[in-house]
Amino acid sequence: MGTLLKCENVSLGYEGDVVTKNLNFTVSSGDYLCIVGENGSGKSTLIKALLGLKPPISGSISLCGEVGRNEIGYLPQQTMVQRDFPASVREIVLSGCMNRCGFRPFYSKEEKKLAHDMMRRLEIEPLTKRCYRELSGGQQQRVLLARALCAARKMILLDEPVTGLDPKATNEMYELIDSLNKKDKITVIMVSHDMNAAVRYASHILHVGRKQLFFGTKEDYLTSKTGQAFLAVMGGEEDE
Amino acid sequence: MSEMLTTLHDYFQHPFIRYALIVGLLIALCSSLLGVTLVMKRFSFIGDGLSHVAFGAMAVATVTGITNNMLIIMPVTIISAVLLLRTGNNTKIKGDAAVAMISVGALALGYMLMNIAARSGNGRTTSNVSADVCSTLFGSTSILTLSLTDVWICVAMSVIVVTVFLVFYNKIFAVTFDESFAKATGVRADMYNLLIAIVIVVIIVIAMKFVGSLLISALIIFPALSAMRVFKSFRSVIICSVVISLFCAASGIIISILAGTPVGSTIVSADICVFFLFCLISLVLRRGKK
Numbered sequence: 001m002g003t004l005l006k007c008e009n010v011s012l013g014y015e016g017d018v019v020t021k022n023l024n025f026t027v028s029s030g031d032y033l034c035i036v037g038e039n040g041s042g043k044s045t046l047i048k049a050l051l052g053l054k055p056p057i058s059g060s061i062s063l064c065g066e067v068g069r070n071e072i073g074y075l076p077q078q079t080m081v082q083r084d085f086p087a088s089v090r091e092i093v094l095s096g097c098m099n100r101c102g103f104r105p106f107y108s109k110e111e112k113k114l115a116h117d118m119m120r121r122l123e124i125e126p127l128t129k130r131c132y133r134e135l136s137g138g139q140q141q142r143v144l145l146a147r148a149l150c151a152a153r154k155m156i157l158l159d160e161p162v163t164g165l166d167p168k169a170t171n172e173m174y175e176l177i178d179s180l181n182k183k184d185k186i187t188v189i190m191v192s193h194d195m196n197a198a199v200r201y202a203s204h205i206l207h208v209g210r211k212q213l214f215f216g217t218k219e220d221y222l223t224s225k226t227g228q229a230f231l232a233v234m235g236g237e238e239d240e
Numbered sequence: 241m242s243e244m245l246t247t248l249h250d251y252f253q254h255p256f257i258r259y260a261l262i263v264g265l266l267i268a269l270c271s272s273l274l275g276v277t278l279v280m281k282r283f284s285f286i287g288d289g290l291s292h293v294a295f296g297a298m299a300v301a302t303v304t305g306i307t308n309n310m311l312i313i314m315p316v317t318i319i320s321a322v323l324l325l326r327t328g329n330n331t332k333i334k335g336d337a338a339v340a341m342i343s344v345g346a347l348a349l350g351y352m353l354m355n356i357a358a359r360s361g362n363g364r365t366t367s368n369v370s371a372d373v374c375s376t377l378f379g380s381t382s383i384l385t386l387s388l389t390d391v392w393i394c395v396a397m398s399v400i401v402v403t404v405f406l407v408f409y410n411k412i413f414a415v416t417f418d419e420s421f422a423k424a425t426g427v428r429a430d431m432y433n434l435l436i437a438i439v440i441v442v443i444i445v446i447a448m449k450f451v452g453s454l455l456i457s458a459l460i461i462f463p464a465l466s467a468m469r470v471f472k473s474f475r476s477v478i479i480c481s482v483v484i485s486l487f488c489a490a491s492g493i494i495i496s497i498l499a500g501t502p503v504g505s506t507i508v509s510a511d512i513c514v515f516f517l518f519c520l521i522s523l524v525l526r527r528g529k530k
Contacts, residue, residue, distance in 0.1 A: 051424035070426030076418070085280055085417055088473035095414040099425040105407045131472030151425040 002029050004067045004155060004187055005050065010059035012045045018057060019045060020208050025215040027204075029066065029154075032181045032188045034202035036195060036230070041208050043191040044077065047159050050189065066154070067187075070099035073152025075145055077159045089135070089143050090128045093119055096150030111150075118146040122176070137164040141173070149180070155187040156180065162194065170194075174201060195231055244498060251497055259386045261493055264503070266398040267447045268459065268489030272481045273405045274440055275464025276474065277416045286324050286437070288457045289343035291444050293320045295453040296346030296353075303357040310393070313445050320346075321437040390449070397446045404439055412436060413474050451504030462511035463488070466518040470525065484514050 003026050011021035019042035027033055035043050048054040049061055051074055063069065073096070096118075097111040107115075119125050122142045127135065132143060141164065148156055161177065162170040178201050181188045192198050198205060205221040207214035207230065214226045221227040251257045278287050297316040301309030320342055405412070414422045415432045423429040440460075447456045463481035471477045492507030499506075 048420075051420075053420050053424055068426065072425055074421055074424040076421060086276070086468050086472060086474060086477045087413070087417055088475075091413060091474050092417065095410070095417060095422075096425070098410065098414045098422065098427050101410070106410060129473070134472070147421070151421075157424075 002066050003027070003064050004029055004031075005189075006060075006062050006064060007050075008060050008062075010049065010061055011057040012042050012049055012054075013057050014045075016057070020210060020212070022211045023059070023206075023208065024212060025206055027155075027187060027189060029187055030181070030185055032178075032201060032203045033190070033206060034198040034204070035189065035191045035206045035208065036193075036198050037208040037213070041210070043208060044159055046208065047157055047189070047191055051157060070151075071153040071155065073148035073150070073156040073186075075141075075148040075156070075158040075161055077163065084133050087132050088128070089119070089124060089130055089132060090115070092132055092143055093146045093150060096147035099151050115146070115150055118149045121149075122146045138166065138169045141165060141169075145173070145176075152180075152186055155189070158188070158190040160191055160193065162192075162197075170197075177201070199231070247498065248494065256386060257497065259388070259391045260503070261490070263386060263391055263394045264450060264489045264493045264507075265486055266394055267443075267450050268485040268507075269482060270398050270401040270443045271447055271456070271459040272463040272485030273401065273478065274412075274436065274443065275460050275462075275481050275485075276468065276477055277412055277436060278440065278460055279464050279468070280416050281419075281436075283436075283440075284457065284461055285339050286321070287440055287444070287460055289324060289339040290317055290321055290441060291448065291453040291456045292343035292350075293317050293346040294441075294444055294448050296350035298448070298453075299350035299353040299357075303353050310445065313448075314441070317441045317445060318438055321441050322434065325433055325437050386449075394446055397442055401439055401442055404435070408432065408435060417474075451507060455504045455508050458508040458511060459485070462508070462515055466511075466515045469515075469518040469522040484511075484518075488514055 005027040007023050007025050010023040011018050012023070013019040019040070023046070025033075035046060037043050045054065049056050051072070052061075052069065093115045094107055094112065097107055097115060100111060101107065116125075119128060122145060124139065124142050124146060127139060127143075132140065135143065141161070145161070148158070156177075158177065162173050165173060174197050177188060177190065180186045181201075190198075190202070199218055199222060202218050204216065205214060205218055205227070206212070207221070207226055214221055214224055216224075222231075252261075278284050294313050294317045297313040298309060300316075301312040304312070324339055324342065411427065411432050414427060415429050415436070419429050419433075422432075443460065444453075444456050447459060451459055463485040464477070466484055467477045467480035471480050488510035489507050492510045493503060495501065495510070496503045496506040
């Protein structure tokens with residue numbers, strides 16, 4: 001299994017204030033990495049740094065040869081997308097294929113088919129012509145995931161993918177991500193509050209706080225002190 | 241009614257009226273294309289700022305007496321567009337302040353330069369300054385003094401703008417809808433932002449003669465805002481705003497010829513009317529759904 005992504009001594013923060021530091025981890029092809037931690041521990045910032053949207057304060061984040069910047073899909077937190085934008089579902093999903101185009105101005109037939117397949121897979125086909133801003137939160141999330149899937153050829157980064165979804169939709173979303181990882185062999189990096197899902201699906205766990213608290217396989221995490229303590233707090237909440 | 245038609249017919253015998261209509265429609269077409277992008281990217285204020293910069297540059301061009309003032313206006317405005325985009329990326333407040341600073345500064349300097357030039361007798365008499373300034377700010381009858389060269393320049397610029405828009409249509413959509421997604425997935429968003437800014441500058445500069453630098457943003461923003469009230473997809477919004485813009489420009493020009501009102505403000509008034517009409521339509525549609 002080749003290494004796709006490498007973080008060495010990375011510190012992150014806003015305008016000089018360090019939020020989290022000493023991040024050292026690698027992601028290999030086929031991994032399902034879950035990034036957990038308390039609110040404000042810099043999980044979303046880490047995702048942005050991994051995507052190259054925000055430079056780290058120090059340290060280096062490198063994509064290794066096997067995966068290019070244009071082979072990555074990204075599901076942002078809903079709040080980051082403009083909700084009042086006049087765009088149809090089809091237009092948005094298709095825009096996920098943009099990174100395959102290079103300088104070619106228009107989408108090819110295969111790309112249109114891909115977008116269509118993704119919409120079918122996420123069961124948003126009937127919404128194709130609908131306006132994005134008129135959809136429910138769960139439907140919007142599916143549209144954005146379909147777009148991310150169009151862009152993801154080797155790796156997908158998800159920032160709180162189940163926020164605002166009801167329990168049924170949440171489960172479906174997790175199953176879908178799991179099948180992406182297992183069947184399509186796409187490497188998954190996911191930020192989540194949901195500890196139960198993290199330990200259920202992920203192959204690796206990265207626990208961030210003021211610094212890196214844990215990185216390793218899920219099995220090791222479950223027996224580690226950090227993991228047990230955090231599970232006792234977070235897991236209990238989710239069970240209710 | 242028939243009397244009006246004869247008057248119109250008489251007017252259209254004159255080439256300058258025909259030039260005015262051609263140039264007017266071309267400008268309307270170009271300016272409506274990027275309206276949605278400007279509104280959604282919160283670039284509206286940058287468009288406004290740039291038109292003031294163009295005014296300042298025009299004043300400089302007038303003072304230095306360069307025959308083709310495009311040579312000064314275009315590069316100066318493009319440079320300010322690049323600078324504004326840079327600052328706008330950092331923090332929002334700084335960007336806002338930078339726009340205010342550059343645009344008002346350019347306005348003041350431009351006005352001062354025009355006055356100084358007039359006093360030193362650089363080909364113009366003092367009494368003309370306010371009329372001059374007024375016409376650069378609000379557009380004027382100067383639309384009726386277009387030469388054939390002006391028309392051709394306008395045609396060439398419009399062809400460039402429309403081609404760029406069509407070729408980069410999908411990219412412009414991606415960058416407008418979700419810039420960070422585009423960037424994260426390997427699309428060179430900064431480059432396309434720059435492209436959008438340059439196209440906006442080209443539109444502003446060609447439209448300045450026509451409606452005046454203060455009213456250009458209205459021409460860009462209004463059709464898009466109207467179309468967004470009613471239509472749901474990016475493509476239909478753009479097509480609709482082009483249609484609105486062309487309709488308003490045509491009717492504005494004809495009304496201004498018949499009623500003797502200033503061209504720029506007549507067109508903008510037409511745009512405002514259409515905007516309220518579309519607000520009404522969207523209200524009715526929403527009621528109908530419930």
